[in-house]
Amino acid sequence: MNSNDIDKIELSGTKAKGQRPWFLQDKQTEQVLSIAMALATELAVTRERLATLEAVLQQQHILTADAIEAYRPSSAEVAKRSEAIQQYWAQILRVVQQDKEALSAGDKSMEQLQAELTSR
Amino acid sequence: MSQNKTLPSWRALTSHEVMPEANHDDVARLNVLTHLNYHLGSRVLPGVKQAFEQHVKPAFVAQQQREPETRHEIRQAMLQNGYFQFWSALRRSAMEMRHQTGRIVALRQADALSAQVAALNASAPHSLALDATVQVPANISEVDIHCQPGCYYQEYFEADVTVAASYDVGLFVTTAGLLGGLSDGGGQAIVNWLALQHPDFKPKRILDIGCTIGHNIVPLAQAFPDAEVIAIDVARPCLRYAHARAVALGVSNISFVQANGEDLPQFADESFDLITTAMFWHETSHSAMPNILRTINRLLKPGGLTLHLEQPQYHQMGLYEQFIRDWDTYFNNEPYWGPMHDLDLPAMLSQAGFNAADMFDVGVRAKVDERIFGKREAGESGEDYGRAPVWNAFGLWKKP
Ligand SMILES: C[S@@+](CC[C@H](N)C(=O)[O-])C[C@H]1O[C@@H](n2cnc3c(N)ncnc32)[C@H](O)[C@@H]1O
Numbered sequence: 001m002n003s004n005d006i007d008k009i010e011l012s013g014t015k016a017k018g019q020r021p022w023f024l025q026d027k028q029t030e031q032v033l034s035i036a037m038a039l040a041t042e043l044a045v046t047r048e049r050l051a052t053l054e055a056v057l058q059q060q061h062i063l064t065a066d067a068i069e070a071y072r073p074s075s076a077e078v079a080k081r082s083e084a085i086q087q088y089w090a091q092i093l094r095v096v097q098q099d100k101e102a103l104s105a106g107d108k109s110m111e112q113l114q115a116e117l118t119s120r
Numbered sequence: 121m122s123q124n125k126t127l128p129s130w131r132a133l134t135s136h137e138v139m140p141e142a143n144h145d146d147v148a149r150l151n152v153l154t155h156l157n158y159h160l161g162s163r164v165l166p167g168v169k170q171a172f173e174q175h176v177k178p179a180f181v182a183q184q185q186r187e188p189e190t191r192h193e194i195r196q197a198m199l200q201n202g203y204f205q206f207w208s209a210l211r212r213s214a215m216e217m218r219h220q221t222g223r224i225v226a227l228r229q230a231d232a233l234s235a236q237v238a239a240l241n242a243s244a245p246h247s248l249a250l251d252a253t254v255q256v257p258a259n260i261s262e263v264d265i266h267c268q269p270g271c272y273y274q275e276y277f278e279a280d281v282t283v284a285a286s287y288d289v290g291l292f293v294t295t296a297g298l299l300g301g302l303s304d305g306g307g308q309a310i311v312n313w314l315a316l317q318h319p320d321f322k323p324k325r326i327l328d329i330g331c332t333i334g335h336n337i338v339p340l341a342q343a344f345p346d347a348e349v350i351a352i353d354v355a356r357p358c359l360r361y362a363h364a365r366a367v368a369l370g371v372s373n374i375s376f377v378q379a380n381g382e383d384l385p386q387f388a389d390e391s392f393d394l395i396t397t398a399m400f401w402h403e404t405s406h407s408a409m410p411n412i413l414r415t416i417n418r419l420l421k422p423g424g425l426t427l428h429l430e431q432p433q434y435h436q437m438g439l440y441e442q443f444i445r446d447w448d449t450y451f452n453n454e455p456y457w458g459p460m461h462d463l464d465l466p467a468m469l470s471q472a473g474f475n476a477a478d479m480f481d482v483g484v485r486a487k488v489d490e491r492i493f494g495k496r497e498a499g500e501s502g503e504d505y506g507r508a509p510v511w512n513a514f515g516l517w518k519k520p
Contacts, residue, residue, distance in 0.1 A: 003230040006276050012223040016264035017271070018453040021212070023205040033206075034213040041152050041217060048148040087224065094220055095213075113263055113455040117405035120258070 009090045015098035019107040034095040042088065127151075127158060130292050134301035137368035138237055138361060140225045140285050149221050153293045156214050164207050165444075171203040172440060191434070191443040191458075195450070198443070208451055215267050215294070215452060222290030223269065226282045234279045240364035247375040248363040254378045256354055259405040259456060267453050272332060272355035284333050284361035291335075302369075306398045306429050307336030309484040309511060311343040318425075323347050323393035327419060329381040329412060330400035334362030334374065336429075340396070341366070341374045347393075349374040352381060382411035390421045398429040399511075402460040409460070413472035420518045427515035429484070434461045465514055478516040485510045 024030040057063045073081065090097065108116075130142065130150040142150065176197050180188055188194045198204040226233065241248050256273045264271045270283040291303045299305035314321055324347055328337040331351035341349045351374050353359055363376040379386070395416050401409060416426050434442045449458035466476035 002234075003227070003277050003280070006227075006230075008224075008227040008230070011269075011276065012227050013220045014223075014269045016216075016219070016267040016269045016453055018263040018267075018455075021208075021451050023199075023208040023212070023451075025205070030209050033209055034216070037156075037210065037213050038217060041149060041156070044152040045145050045148040048152075049145060052144060091220060091224075094216060098216075108262065110263075110450050110453070110455040114449075114459060116262070117259060117407075117456050118459050120405060120407040 009087055010097065012087075013090055013094035013097050015101040015105065017105065017107060018113070019109045020098065020102060031095045031099070035092055038092045038094065042092070125158075127154060128297045130154065130297075132297060132301065133292060133303070136302070136365060138233065138240065138281075138285070138288075138364045140229050140233055140289055142225050142289065146221070146225050150289070150293055153214060153217055153221060154296050156217075157294060158296050160207065160211055160214060164210065168198075168204050168207050168444065169440065171201050172198060176201050176204075188439060191439055191446050194439060194443040195446065208447070211447070212267075212451060218290045218293040219268055219286070221293070222286035223282065225289050226285035230276070230280065230282050233285050234277075234281055237281050237360050237364040238279055240367045241360060244363070244367050244372065247367075247372070248359065249375065249377045250356055250359060251378045254354055254380055257380060257382070257405075257408060259403060259408055260354070263453050263455060265403055265453055266448070272353070272358050275357055279360070281357045281361040281364075284355075284358045287358075288333055288335075288361070288365075302338065303335045304339050306511060307339035310336075310396060310398075310427060310429065310513070311339045313482070313484045313513070315343070321394075321425065323424070325392045326350070326394045326396070327387070327392045328352070329395070329397045329416075330403070331362060331376070332358050334366055334376065336398040337374060337396070338366055338369060338371055340394075341371050345373060347373060350377055350387075350392075351375070352377045352379040352384070354378065354380055381415060382408055384415050384419065387419055389418050390424075392419050393421055393424045395420055395424070395426040396428065399431075401428065401430055402454065402457045404460070405456055406459065409463075410468065410471055413468060413474075417473045417518075422518050423520040424518050425515060426518070427513055429511040429513050431461065432512040433463070433465065434458075469516065474516055475519060478519065479514060480516065481512060481514045483510065484513045 022030050024033065130147050133139070172194065176194075177188065180193070180197050188197065260271050260273065268283070268287065270276075272283060272287070274283055276282055288303070291299065295303075300308065323344055326337075326340060326344065326347050326349045328340070328349070328351040331337050331353050332355070334351055337349060337351045341347070351362065353362075353376075356378060359376045359378055363374075366372075366374050366376070377386075404412065420426055431445065434445070437445075445461070446458045448454040449456075466479050469479055470476035
């Protein structure tokens with residue numbers, strides 16, 4: 001058996017079992033904060049990739065800014081990028097995915113679990 | 121601590137054969153999140169104390185005509201404070217991003233990882249014993265501890281090791297690399313302490329309970345190459361991965377066994393010289409812990425040592441520190457963290473049949489390569505409580 005049957009994108013962002021605390025006065029605001037933090041992370045990752053790219057380009061004198069503008073990805077590359085972008089949005093919207101999972105998870109609160117763990 | 125300390129890259133981790141491969145952007149993401157945690161711990165968290173001292177406590181005193189008397193009163197009051205709310209929201213979000221990042225890396229190569237782990241395990245079939253009859257105990261099946269989806273035990277397909285691999289990838293992010301190249305600072309701390317304090321102690325049989333991916337038992341197996349080491353856990357993916365990881369690291373004297381530490385009938389009375397746990401008790405329960413302690417007492421040879429790495433008990437610290445360390449209890453899916461740290465450990469040991477007067481408590485610290493991983497002391501300003509490489513070890517020598 002292998003991992004063909006699992007949805008890796010959904011699974012990578014899946015909710016941890018246990019009721020999630022919301023700290024801000026308005027839950028949606030906190031979800032937006034979480035999205036902003038994920039975006040900020042991805043922007044920093046992109047910056048780092050660009051920095052690597054620039055360094056490599058400088059070292060090898062092989063590409064110019066023109067070449068980047070003129071470049072057209074192949075259909076195989078378009079497909080690869082499409083998958084990457086799907087993972088990208090799933091990452092940014094993790095908090096919404098997990099809230100969706102919470103709707104049917106029937107999670108117990110830490111207080112409930114604590115009562116159970118300390119009474120048994 | 122200089123606020124602009126350079127943190128190591130995730131790439132500074134020692135590579136081993138079963139560690140999932142991280143690409144350029146994975147590494148960048150792991151590093152960005154590591155820096156986010158460091159930023160939250162060193163620059164945002166000190167504000168939580170200020171919010172308490174300057175706003176929340178005075179307001180509490182004005183209203184109640186007394187100071188808060190428990191960490192729970194502090195928590196209830198702080199939950200109304202905007203700064204605490206925001207820090208908490210950021211910290212929770214950072215933890216969720218750590219797990220998602222580790223899982224992306226592990227899931228992407230799930231089949232390759234499970235194949236590689238299977239091949240390594242097949243090369244040493246006698247030192248891995250899985251047992252499908254072992255049930256996952258309620259203390260970890262009811263909640264995904266520290267927000268780790270799938271906890272330690274979930275398998276998404278047969279022979280899956282995703283949760284274990286993702287744990288190995290992500291640990292660095294929470295500890296900012298302070299556990300060293302193989303995330304084994306805890307195990308190294310035990311080895312270090314034994315070498316300094318008890319150089320003549322040469323255990324022949326060692327048991328580690330709740331070994332997870334075996335990262336902290338490997339240094340002990342290496343320090344005592346002639347010893348027979350048995351590392352148990354209930355979680356299959358972790359055991360598979362731990363065994364393959366040990367084999368890949370060239371360690372052949374550890375047997376990984378799927379078993380519940382509450383009852384280990386397969387092992388004879390007084391058959392181990394050293395029994396350890398690392399960061400384990402706070403993930404058990406009021407019923408599991410006495411059972412496991414009784415088992416340890418039964419299995420330990422007279423003259424043997426049992427040693428446990430944990431965070432310090434709450435009674436040793438002020439209320440604010442208790443409150444801030446207790447964050448994980450309520451907000452990071454660690455419901456037993458607080459209750460465990462309230463326990464009277466000597467009383468627990470004594471109920472398990474030990475002589476409580478023999479118990480000792482000692483601070484041990486990781487001995488990692490400071491040139492790469494830097495150095496941080498406990499109690500240093502900006503310590504992210506509960507996440508520094510300094511532990512409180514308790515234990516006892518069983519009277520011969
Ligand atoms: C926090 S982890 C321990 C971490 C590890 N020892 C280290 O050095 O960092 C707790 C581990 O204990 C295991 N566990 C929990 N209850 C157990 C039990 N009753 N018997 C054996 N293992 C157990 C879990 O599956 C998990 O892998």
